[in-house]
Amino acid sequence: MAENRLAARRGNRCSWRLSAVSGSGKKNNSGRRSLVKPRLTVLPNPDDDTPRIMLRRVIQTQPQVSPLALQISKHEGTEEAEAEVPSKRVSSMGGMQLPDLLPEDTQVTTFHMAKKRKKFSISEFESAADQRLPQNQAWSALDSTALARSLHVSVGSLVPADLAEEQGLQWRPKQRRAIDLEAFEAGVEQNMLNRKAQSHLVDSQLGMHTGDAEILLSTTRLFVQPQLDEHSQNELSPLPPLLLHSKTSPWRSKNSAAAAEELRLGSLVSSVGTSERQLQWHSGDLSLDPEHGDRATPKLPSDQREHQDPSQQSNPMEQLSLSEEVVAASPELEITMGGRAENLGRPSLAPSSAKPGMKPLNEDKLEDQAIMVQLDGLEEESAVDEGEDPESEEVSLRTPSFVCAAACKPQLSAPLPARPAAPKLSSPCPAKPSASRSPLQPLQAKLVVKSSGASQRRPREAGIVSSWVKKVFSHYAKMPVTREAFRIVEKCSKRYFKQLSNDLEAYANHAGRRTVEMADLEVLMRRQGLVTDRVPMQVLIEHHLPLEYRKLLIPVAVNGNKVIPSQ
Amino acid sequence: MKCTAPRSTLRRIIKNEKPSLRLAANTDLLVHLSFLLFLHRLAEEARTNAIQNRSKMIKPDHAIAAAKVILKKSRG
Numbered sequence: 252m253a254e255n256r257l258a259a260r261r262g263n264r265c266s267w268r269l270s271a272v273s274g275s276g277k278k279n280n281s282g283r284r285s286l287v288k289p290r291l292t293v294l295p296n297p298d299d300d301t302p303r304i305m306l307r308r309v310i311q312t313q314p315q316v317s318p319l320a321l322q323i324s325k326h327e328g329t330e331e332a333e334a335e336v337p338s339k340r341v342s343s344m345g346g347m348q349l350p351d352l353l354p355e356d357t358q359v360t361t362f363h364m365a366k367k368r369k370k371f372s373i374s375e376f377e378s379a380a381d382q383r384l385p386q387n388q389a390w391s392a393l394d395s396t397a398l399a400r401s402l403h404v405s406v407g408s409l410v411p412a413d414l415a416e417e418q419g420l421q422w423r424p425k426q427r428r429a430i431d432l433e434a435f436e437a438g439v440e441q442n443m444l445n446r447k448a449q450s451h452l453v454d455s456q457l458g459m460h461t462g463d464a465e466i467l468l469s470t471t472r473l474f475v476q477p478q479l480d481e482h483s484q485n486e487l488s489p490l491p492p493l494l495l496h497s498k499t500s501p502w503r504s505k506n507s508a509a510a511a512e513e514l515r516l517g518s519l520v521s522s523v524g525t526s527e528r529q530l531q532w533h534s535g536d537l538s539l540d541p542e543h544g545d546r547a548t549p550k551l552p553s554d555q556r557e558h559q560d561p562s563q564q565s566n567p568m569e570q571l572s573l574s575e576e577v578v579a580a581s582p583e584l585e586i587t588m589g590g591r592a593e594n595l596g597r598p599s600l601a602p603s604s605a606k607p608g609m610k611p612l613n614e615d616k617l618e619d620q621a622i623m624v625q626l627d628g629l630e631e632e633s634a635v636d637e638g639e640d641p642e643s644e645e646v647s648l649r650t651p652s653f654v655c656a657a658a659c660k661p662q663l664s665a666p667l668p669a670r671p672a673a674p675k676l677s678s679p680c681p682a683k684p685s686a687s688r689s690p691l692q693p694l695q696a697k698l699v700v701k702s703s704g705a706s707q708r709r710p711r712e713a714g715i716v717s718s719w720v721k722k723v724f725s726h727y728a729k730m731p732v733t734r735e736a737f738r739i740v741e742k743c744s745k746r747y748f749k750q751l752s753n754d755l756e757a758y759a760n761h762a763g764r765r766t767v768e769m770a771d772l773e774v775l776m777r778r779q780g781l782v783t784d785r786v787p788m789q790v791l792i793e794h795h796l797p798l799e800y801r802k803l804l805i806p807v808a809v810n811g812n813k814v815i816p817s818q
Numbered sequence: 819m820k821c822t823a824p825r826s827t828l829r830r831i832i833k834n835e836k837p838s839l840r841l842a843a844n845t846d847l848l849v850h851l852s853f854l855l856f857l858h859r860l861a862e863e864a865r866t867n868a869i870q871n872r873s874k875m876i877k878p879d880h881a882i883a884a885a886k887v888i889l890k891k892s893r894g
Contacts, residue, residue: 716824716827719824720857723854723857724857724860724861725861727857727858727860727861727862728861728862728864728865728876729861729865730865730868730874730875730876731874731875731876732864732875732876732881733875733876733877733878735877735878735881736864736875736876736877736878736880736881738878739878739881739882739885740857740860740864740881740885742885743860743881743885743888743889744853744856744857746889747853747856747889747892748831748832748835748853749835750889750892750893751832751849751852751853752831752832752835752836752839753835753836754893755832755836755839756836756838756839759839765838765839765840766839766840766841766842767839767840767841767842767845768842768845769842769844769845769848771845772845772848772849772852773848775852776848776851776852776855778893779852779855779856779891779892779893780891780892781852781855791851791855792851795851795854795855795858796823796847796850796851796854797822800823800844800847800850803844803847804844804847804848
């Protein structure tokens, strides 16, 4: 105690120097001074160890959390060294040992975090300085053991006594425990074993439980269980459907020469696939029936498609087992075969029925059989999700839509002829319903009307020169335009002219005239929104029309009291 | 871009649709002007649609969507 005080006094003087030398960058100088004191007193001449190094050492001795085992040994070494240092403070032998500590400390610092922690650790160190001296040895020993267990990296000298206090302020991560790889792997294997225990045949056949991949492979092989009755059970093996569709399809062809055999295989495979699926979903539902298996057949291809497994090896194995199953066809299969025979006569229905069979529902065996009949053919098409509606239904729905679309157009053409016949003043009204429809349909209808009309002289009714329209449009669009888009633009322009003529006629009639005048056109453009109070007609003319036309449209006053065009 | 407007063509079109209607002197120029402006608006709308779809070309669906809007606008 007395020695410490003396050291403190001496440290005060030394701290002066310290602060002056090392002050600038460090914020904790005031706090560290006291800590530095003991160290300073230990060193006879501060020249050997710069204050910076000493401060750093003090900071480094803080307990650190590091998952690396390397640190433990180092810190253990430093702990003991540190333990010796305080004891030697008074003896002023620290100078010899401090340099030894320094390299160790430097190693430790590599993982040291921000300097914020140094502050409180140093203060705590200072407060517990008295306690540390006698307890250093004991603490260091304790710390070393603790470190070994809990990956706790801490320097012994600083840790003691303050452990309890520092822990509250310290990083939480210190509490971490080293992950035991062996225990982890053991747990994983335990899980796999438990899962396997549920499946009846897995354990017997697999016999390997080292890696997950192997486990998966083994589980997939279970599918191939030859027994029919146990087929569902085998399928129950809680394994992801690793069957590859590509492999099963060719494999099926090899196995069965007769169509019936193929069907059987398909049913079996599908049943396996289905069972896989159900297993997946229900995670071990063992109540699968062969019926479920049949239903699973359609799912199988989709399953195989959707899941690309690396364990292609399992597929041939499964297929082999399936072939065995075929040989040992159960009476159920025979029954289904009989059903299939009936379905064979209805291949047309198969596509539609096959897709419903894709659903994981309890469907008639016949349907499943029909599905299986078409399995080979539909394998390519059966890449449908199980939860979706049957593809056949979708397809059937699509076709009607197309048909309707085609039918709609001619239907729509019918009301269009009525439009021109409508009263002229009501031209905007028919335009509305027409505008509400898609422009294509009325455009097509217009074409029909035109052709059916009196003038069939030109196949293309007074077509605006399409090349000119193309030029104008692409100039305005500033983007490449597809041919289809051009055709649409042409149709639009024709429609537009129709509208235009109707409107002009309406305006002229409203004015009691028979010819369309400029005023009419201005009204038209105003209603179109092209001419507004802000944008008078003249501006538009000047903006868009070439000079010759402008002159014609806008009277230009020329010197000589002339106006062009002469009025 | 062409400097001359297909005046005769325009006249013919309107004549075909509305035989009883007559056109004044330079009204067809204004008709031409309105048609130009219509194409302009159509092109702008189609261009906007194409850009919205992040495509570098004006596709038919863009044009259709644009036509729907612009035709309605230019009813007068």
